[in-house]
Amino acid sequence: MEQALLDTPQDEFLSCLQSVFGYRVFRAGQRDVVEQICSGQDCLVIMPTGGGKSLCYQLPALLLPGLTLVVSPLISLMKDQVDSLTQMGVAAAYLNSSLPWEESTKVLQQMHSGELKLLYVSPERLLQGQFIERLKSLSISLFAIDEAHCISQWGHDFRPEYAALGQLRQHFEQVPIMALTATADQATRHDICQRLTISPYSLLTSFDRPNIRYTVVEKLSASNQVRQFIEQQNGNSGIIYCSSRRRVDEVSERLKLQGFKAEAYHAGKTQEDRGEVQDKFLRDQIDIVVATVAFGMGINKSNVRYVVHYDIPKSVEAYYQETGRAGRDGLDSEALLLFDPNDIGRVRHLIEQSEPGPQQQVEFHKLNTMAAFAEAQTCRRQVLLHYFDESALKPCGNCDICLDPPKRYDGIEDAQKVLSCIYRLNQGFGVNYLIDILRGSKAANVLDRGHNKLSTWGVGKDKSQEYWLSVTRQLIHLGLASQDITRGSSVTLNASARVVLKGEVSLQLAEPRMVLPSIKRRSTGSKTRIDYDRKLFAKLKLLRRSLAEELDVPPYLVFNDATLAEMAAILPTSPRELLAVNGVGERKLERFGGAFLDEITQYLTRADL
Numbered sequence: 001m002e003q004a005l006l007d008t009p010q011d012e013f014l015s016c017l018q019s020v021f022g023y024r025v026f027r028a029g030q031r032d033v034v035e036q037i038c039s040g041q042d043c044l045v046i047m048p049t050g051g052g053k054s055l056c057y058q059l060p061a062l063l064l065p066g067l068t069l070v071v072s073p074l075i076s077l078m079k080d081q082v083d084s085l086t087q088m089g090v091a092a093a094y095l096n097s098s099l100p101w102e103e104s105t106k107v108l109q110q111m112h113s114g115e116l117k118l119l120y121v122s123p124e125r126l127l128q129g130q131f132i133e134r135l136k137s138l139s140i141s142l143f144a145i146d147e148a149h150c151i152s153q154w155g156h157d158f159r160p161e162y163a164a165l166g167q168l169r170q171h172f173e174q175v176p177i178m179a180l181t182a183t184a185d186q187a188t189r190h191d192i193c194q195r196l197t198i199s200p201y202s203l204l205t206s207f208d209r210p211n212i213r214y215t216v217v218e219k220l221s222a223s224n225q226v227r228q229f230i231e232q233q234n235g236n237s238g239i240i241y242c243s244s245r246r247r248v249d250e251v252s253e254r255l256k257l258q259g260f261k262a263e264a265y266h267a268g269k270t271q272e273d274r275g276e277v278q279d280k281f282l283r284d285q286i287d288i289v290v291a292t293v294a295f296g297m298g299i300n301k302s303n304v305r306y307v308v309h310y311d312i313p314k315s316v317e318a319y320y321q322e323t324g325r326a327g328r329d330g331l332d333s334e335a336l337l338l339f340d341p342n343d344i345g346r347v348r349h350l351i352e353q354s355e356p357g358p359q360q361q362v363e364f365h366k367l368n369t370m371a372a373f374a375e376a377q378t379c380r381r382q383v384l385l386h387y388f389d390e391s392a393l394k395p396c397g398n399c400d401i402c403l404d405p406p407k408r409y410d411g412i413e414d415a416q417k418v419l420s421c422i423y424r425l426n427q428g429f430g431v432n433y434l435i436d437i438l439r440g441s442k443a444a445n446v447l448d449r450g451h452n453k454l455s456t457w458g459v460g461k462d463k464s465q466e467y468w469l470s471v472t473r474q475l476i477h478l479g480l481a482s483q484d485i486t487r488g489s490s491v492t493l494n495a496s497a498r499v500v501l502k503g504e505v506s507l508q509l510a511e512p513r514m515v516l517p518s519i520k521r522r523s524t525g526s527k528t529r530i531d532y533d534r535k536l537f538a539k540l541k542l543l544r545r546s547l548a549e550e551l552d553v554p555p556y557l558v559f560n561d562a563t564l565a566e567m568a569a570i571l572p573t574s575p576r577e578l579l580a581v582n583g584v585g586e587r588k589l590e591r592f593g594g595a596f597l598d599e600i601t602q603y604l605t606r607a608d609l
Helices: 012-021 030-038 053-063 075-087 101-113 129-136 160-171 186-196 222-231 245-257 271-282 316-323 341-352 358-374 380-387 412-424 431-438 444-449 465-477 497-501 534-551 561-570 575-579 586-608
Strands: 043-046 067-071 092-095 118-121 140-145 177-181 201-204 212-218 237-241 262-265 288-291 304-309 333-339 408-410 481-484 490-493 508-510
Touching: 012 030, 012 053, 012 586, 030 043, 030 053, 030 201, 043 053, 043 186, 053 067, 053 140, 053 177, 075 092, 075 118, 075 586, 092 101, 101 129, 129 160, 140 160, 160 186, 177 186, 212 380, 222 245, 222 304, 222 333, 245 262, 245 288, 262 271, 271 288, 304 316, 316 358, 316 380, 341 358, 358 380, 358 465, 358 481, 380 465, 412 431, 412 465, 412 481, 412 490, 412 497, 431 444, 431 465, 465 481, 465 508, 534 561, 534 586, 575 586
Parallel strands: 043 177, 043 201, 067 118, 067 140, 092 118, 140 177, 212 333, 237 288, 237 304, 262 288, 304 333
Antiparallel strands: 408 508, 481 490
16 A cells, blocks of 8 residues: 555656655646756746755756756855755766865766766866867756856856856757756846857746745844844754854854854865864754855755844845745744945945946945845835845735834825936936935036926925935835846836826835834744644654764755654654655655654654553
8 A cells, every 4th residue: 555656657757756856746837847848948947045946957857868967156055966866866976176086087987877867067167178078978968057147247146157158059059958046137037048048948936935034123232133133043053144254253253152053154264164164054063154155055954044144245136045045944934134224335335446347337236226125114025026026016924024014104295206207317317316306416417417407306305315215215116116237227117107107096105214123023924834743843853863963964865844844743654644745755765764654653652641
C-alpha cells in the first residue's frame, strides 16, 4: 500500500516534482516555465526569493537529455545549491576558484563523461575561450542565468562580466536560455532581454511576500533598539545589515557583550574567517550574522526569521532582496529598518564620489526611491509592489503603517495641484523641481525657463518642501504618477490620474509627518501561519540537527522548518503519509523517513499514556 502513491501514473513533470523534490503540486507559473523551456523556448523568470525560481531550471535539467549550465555569481551560492541537490540524489557539481586542482579536474571529467545533469559556474569561467570550446563538444540542454539583474545597467547590482553573457547566443544558437531574478523592474527586464538577445516566454509572479512584516522606525538609540528587537526574537536566526565594515564590527561586538550568539562578516575578513561564520550560521551554531551586503546572496538558509537594516540600503531592489532572505520557508518573519534621514545625505555623498554618467544617475534615482519608501505614509507593501509595477489595491495589514496608521485627510485638492503641475511641466522634470514650481521658487533655472508664468507656479507656497515631497511620493506610491529612470527620473502621469484631475473620485492621503513612530510589536496577521504541535516541532528540530551533524551538512538540507511544521501538524505515522508532506521526496523518505516516523510515533504514544 505504501508504494501505491508512487506508482500512480503521473505526467513526467509532476512525477519528477514529487519523487525528486518532494512537492505535491507546482507553484503558480512553474509548470508553464518548465514546459516552455523543455520545448526549446527562452524564458525570463521573475519570482520573489523563496518563490521557487531554482526549480524552474533544476526540474527541466533532469528531464532534458544533456547538461544544464547554471551561471551563478557567488561561490557560496553554488555550494549551497549543489549540496541541496546532492541530498536529493541529483548529479550536480560546481566549478570555481575555491576548488583545488584535483577536484576541478574530477568535475571536468564528470562533465565530459555525461555523469552530471547540472554544473554551476561563474560568468567569468563560462566565457573563457577554452571552456567554451569544451562545451561545444558536449550536449548542452540549457543555460540558466541566476541573479540575472546583474546583467542590466538599470539593475541594482550591475556587473560587466554578467553583461558579457550575451555572447552565449553567438556560440550556442539552438540552446535555450533562462534568465532568473527576484528583483527587476520594467527597465531592468527589458535590458536583460536585449543584452541576452532573447525574446522569451516571461513569467512575472507576484513580488509579494505576505509572511514578512515590514517595519520602519526612526533611528534614535540604534543599539538599544536592536537589542530590544532581538530579545523579542527568542533565539531565532537573523541577519543585521550595516553600511560599513567598522559598524559591522562595532555592532557584532556589542551584541556578543550583551550575551547574543553573533558574528561579524565583511570583505575585510579572510576568506577562511568568512567561510567559518557562514558555516556556523547555516548549521544553527550562531543565531545572528552582522554583515555588509557581501553576505547573503544565494544563501538558501530557510529559517532566517528576521532581517534588520541598521542603515538604509542604496535601493529598493537591494532592500527587497536582503529582506527576502527572511522567511524563505513561508513562516512568519520580520524586516526592520532603522531610518535616519541623514543617512540619505551620507549615501548620496558616496554616490557623488563615483564617475559622473548614466550609472551614477541610476544610483541617484534608486537611492531617492529607497528614501521615498522609508518616508512613506502609505502601506509599505503597496509601495514595494508598485515599484515593481505590481498593483495592490488593499493595504496589507502587516506593516507598521497598517498596524499604526497615520491620520488621513481629504487630499483631492493637494493631489490636483501636484498632478496639474506635472502636466504643465510636460512630464519632463524631477520631483524636486516640481516642488520648486509648486512653492513659487524664483531660482535662476525656473526663471530662465519661464516656469514662473505657469498657472501652477506658487499654488503650494503655504506648505513646506517636506510636505509636498510627502504628498508627491504618496501619489507615486498610489500609482497616479511614476518616475521614469530612463528619462532622468522625470515624473510622469499615469492613466489613473485623469479622474483625480477631473475631481470625479475622492482621495484620502496621509497627513505628512516628519517623525516616524516607534510601534509596539503585535501578533502578525500573516495567512501563512499553520497550526502545529510546538513540542513535537522542537523534538523534530533536535532530531534534524543530530542527523545533520552526522552527515556534516546544514540542518535545513535535511528538512526545512516549514516541512517540520507540517509534520507536526498532520502527524504522519506511515511512509505514505510522510510522503504527502511538502519537502519529502523519495530520496529523503528513504534516507530520513524512518527516523522521523519513529520520533513522531514515540511522541504520540507518550501523549496517549
